Amino acid sequence: MNQNYFELFALPVGFALDSAALDQAYRRVQGEVHPDKFAHAGEAERRVAMQWATLANEAYQALKSPLKRARYLCEINGVDLQIETNTSMAPAFLMQQMDWRDALDDAKGVANEAALLKLEGELKRARAAEIEAIAKLIDEQKDYAGAARHVRQLMFVDKFGEEVANAVEALDA
Structure with missing residues (x-):
């Protein structure tokens, strides 16, 4: 389940982000995949719903924060931030x-x-x-x-x- 967070929420890829649109998209996705909706479904469906709900939560947290969003955008564009090893700054x-x-x-x-x-x-x-x-x-x-x-x-x-x-x-x- 390696979904692009922007695609998951049907948002344009970029650092500038409409937070109200993010909130609305998150609620929409959670409404579709929330595990409570699958309480009477089979074990496999419940597990998939839980995975999607978890992914939606992770994506929302990453995109909501400017720092996490910037880190994510760098990473999906092939830039390793080297947080542990690169301490060089201006x-x-x-x-x-x-x-x-x-x-x-x-x-x-x-x-x-x-x-x-x-x-x-x-x-x-x-x-x-x-x-x-x-x-x-x-x-x-x-x-x-x-x-x-x-x-x-x-x-x-x-x-x-x-x-x-x-x-x-x-x-x-």
Whole structure:
């Protein structure tokens, strides 16, 4: 069952995605394959329905998230993101990482919530910029290898954003 997620939901293949259309398509597919509809069917039919429902859930989760959608698009277009082995990033982004890390350490050291909130804002803007770059590289230029670098950077931004959010929560506790 190696179905293209976009085909499963009858959506155009691309990074830009109408989330309402995705939600509607997901509900339609789930309505057709939900295991409850096959409660009185034979064992084989129930198993196939469960497989389709599982695939629909996986596809929905992958397409709903910009990061997962970008990863999926790179992968189906033959680009291995090499997440475990390729840690190369643009020098400017590496310098930004160091600045963010220092800002987080400084803000946590003196329990400065305003500094943490400012850092959260910077990360939200950086996330939006990475998503915009990915959209352009995938949808306009069809440059999946170039998009892969921004996907890895977006992964860092998201992970670091969680650290900052946890630091804010720790101050509020």
